[in-house]
Amino acid sequence: MIAYDLHVEIDKTATEKTIDKFLNIAEKLGYSGIAFVINQMKKQDEKEIVKIIKNASKSSNLEVYFGVKARTITGLEKLIKRRREIDLILVEGGNLKMNRKAVETREVDILSVPSKKRYDCGINHVTARLARENDVAIELNFGEFLKSENSARIKVLQNHMEIVRIAKKYKAPVILTSGASAPWELKDPFVLLSYAVSIGMEIKESKNALGYGPKRIVQKNRERQSDKWIIPGVRVV
Amino acid sequence: MKLKILPLSMRRKKRYIAFRVISNCDISYEEVKQKIREAVVEIFGKKGYADIHPRFIDNLWNDEKKVGVIRCWHKEVYRLVFAIGSAKFNCEAVVKILKVSGTIKKIKTSVLNKL
Numbered sequence: 001m002i003a004y005d006l007h008v009e010i011d012k013t014a015t016e017k018t019i020d021k022f023l024n025i026a027e028k029l030g031y032s033g034i035a036f037v038i039n040q041m042k043k044q045d046e047k048e049i050v051k052i053i054k055n056a057s058k059s060s061n062l063e064v065y066f067g068v069k070a071r072t073i074t075g076l077e078k079l080i081k082r083r084r085e086i087d088l089i090l091v092e093g094g095n096l097k098m099n100r101k102a103v104e105t106r107e108v109d110i111l112s113v114p115s116k117k118r119y120d121c122g123i124n125h126v127t128a129r130l131a132r133e134n135d136v137a138i139e140l141n142f143g144e145f146l147k148s149e150n151s152a153r154i155k156v157l158q159n160h161m162e163i164v165r166i167a168k169k170y171k172a173p174v175i176l177t178s179g180a181s182a183p184w185e186l187k188d189p190f191v192l193l194s195y196a197v198s199i200g201m202e203i204k205e206s207k208n209a210l211g212y213g214p215k216r217i218v219q220k221n222r223e224r225q226s227d228k229w230i231i232p233g234v235r236v237v
Numbered sequence: 238m239k240l241k242i243l244p245l246s247m248r249r250k251k252r253y254i255a256f257r258v259i260s261n262c263d264i265s266y267e268e269v270k271q272k273i274r275e276a277v278v279e280i281f282g283k284k285g286y287a288d289i290h291p292r293f294i295d296n297l298w299n300d301e302k303k304v305g306v307i308r309c310w311h312k313e314v315y316r317l318v319f320a321i322g323s324a325k326f327n328c329e330a331v332v333k334i335l336k337v338s339g340t341i342k343k344i345k346t347s348v349l350n351k352l
Contacts, residue, residue: 028259029333146323184260184329191322191334194315 002211003189004218006035006067007112007177012045019056021183026062029188031212033063033218034044035088035219040068040075048228065218069112073101080107084225088217090139093122101128106232110175113157124162126199128170138163139215140199140209142192142221156205163201174201175217176209221230244247250311253294253335256321258303260330266298268327269305276324281316289313289320294341302352303336306344 008022019036026034036053038046049067057064068089079089086182088109091102094116104113113133114122123131123138131138140163145156167174176196178187189210196206223229228236258264270293277286290313294306309317314337321332338344 025331029263029331126335142322145246186331187322187332190330191318191332194318194322198314198319 001030001189001207002215003031003192004033004035004063004211004214005178005180005186006037006065006110006175006214006217007090007141007143007179008034008036008186009167009179009181010038010049011042012038012049014049014052016052018183019053020059022186023060023062023064023200025183028185029058031062031189033066033214035067035218037067037069037088037090040070040079063218067109071098075076076101076105076108080105083107087221087225092116094118096122099123099127100130103136105125105136106134108134108136109221110137110139113141113144114138114157115163116144118159119155121159121162121166123166123172125170128166128172131167131172131203132170135173135220137175137213138167140164140174140176140196141179142177142187142195142208143181143185145195146185153195161199164196168201168205173208173213173235174175174205176206184217192212192214240352250337250339251308252311252314252337253341253344254307254309254314254318254321255335255344256305256307256337257333258305258326258330259333260303260326262330264326264328266295266300266305269303270292271339272324273307273321273327277317277320280320280323285316288319291317297341297344297347297349299352304352306341306349311339313334325350 005146053066065087067090068086069090069092070079071092090110090112091108092112093099093114099122102108114141140160176192180186193206193210197203258269290310292308297306336348
């Protein structure tokens with residue numbers, strides 16, 4: 001089974017050892033690729049982290065990617081300007097304006113946790129349709145479920161179910177991620193698939209959300225990073 | 238008096254799930270069983286536990302490799318795997334699902350004998 005985890009969170013303090021551990025466990029669990037995501041920070045810090053990731057990934061057989069998560073609209077606009085340098089652009093949702101901006105922007109790859117700290121799921125028919133048109137994947141973060149407790153956990157489940165229902169109707173792309181912030185928080189791909197099936201996705205859809213969907217995002221970005229690419233739909237032949 | 242065994246057509250279909258606990262520390266079988274049971278009850282409740290019908294196959298636990306087998310009704314595999322994945326252990330650990338099969342024999346030949 002092809003499986004990618006496009007949301008593994010790391011921060012400034014991450015060392016080569018921790019990234020090595022992440023890669024080691026991901027390899028044991030049977031992943032094909034993994035993406036390390038950091039919050040937006042200074043360029044210099046970002047470069048150092050990219051260096052560490054590249055060094056650590058030399059010894060691994062996994063495909064390793066690097067993503068940056070935008071938390072504000074101004075931050076997102078800054079990221080879009082240097083789209084080619086970054087493998088993945090994620091947007092942290094939760095705020096309705098942020099959710100809307102993310103699905104309206106073609107350069108964004110993933111809308112992460114659209115229902116964060118919300119009573120509703122943060123997605124409606126308009127945003128779902130926009131997500132499909134602009135090819136922005138909506139993320140179902142398993143870590144969000146695991147890290148919550150009691151009534152908050154129920155709310156997370158309800159929101160995820162609603163996202164699945166709306167995304168199904170409007171054919172918006174959905175991806176499954178572990179949202180791990182420590183190596184032992186990574187989950188087996190079959191567990192993520194089971195989670196998706198339990199909250200209302202079909203088996204085929206959940207396999208897509210775990211394998212082919214993320215793979216397509218990664219391939220699209222690789223094309224974008226090549227010298228022949230100019231803007232979406234235009235490239236040098 | 239002993240209860241007569243159900244005819245084949247009346248018996249429910251089962252699935253056997255082989256799993257491995259990958260961890261830094263030494264986790265006992267009792268802890269693994271307890272944590273998985275707790276996770277099933279926490280997520281699906283007691284009614285859900287009865288529906289899923291999880292049963293540990295005690296004699297197939299490999300203490301050295303930390304590999305075990307759990308049984309459930311065949312339509313509840315996804316719910317059980319979801320619960321296994323969300324079990325929280327006392328130390329750092331991840332559960333990897335090795336194989337899902339309809340018979341113990343197949344689990345033995347494809348997983349347990351190759352360890």
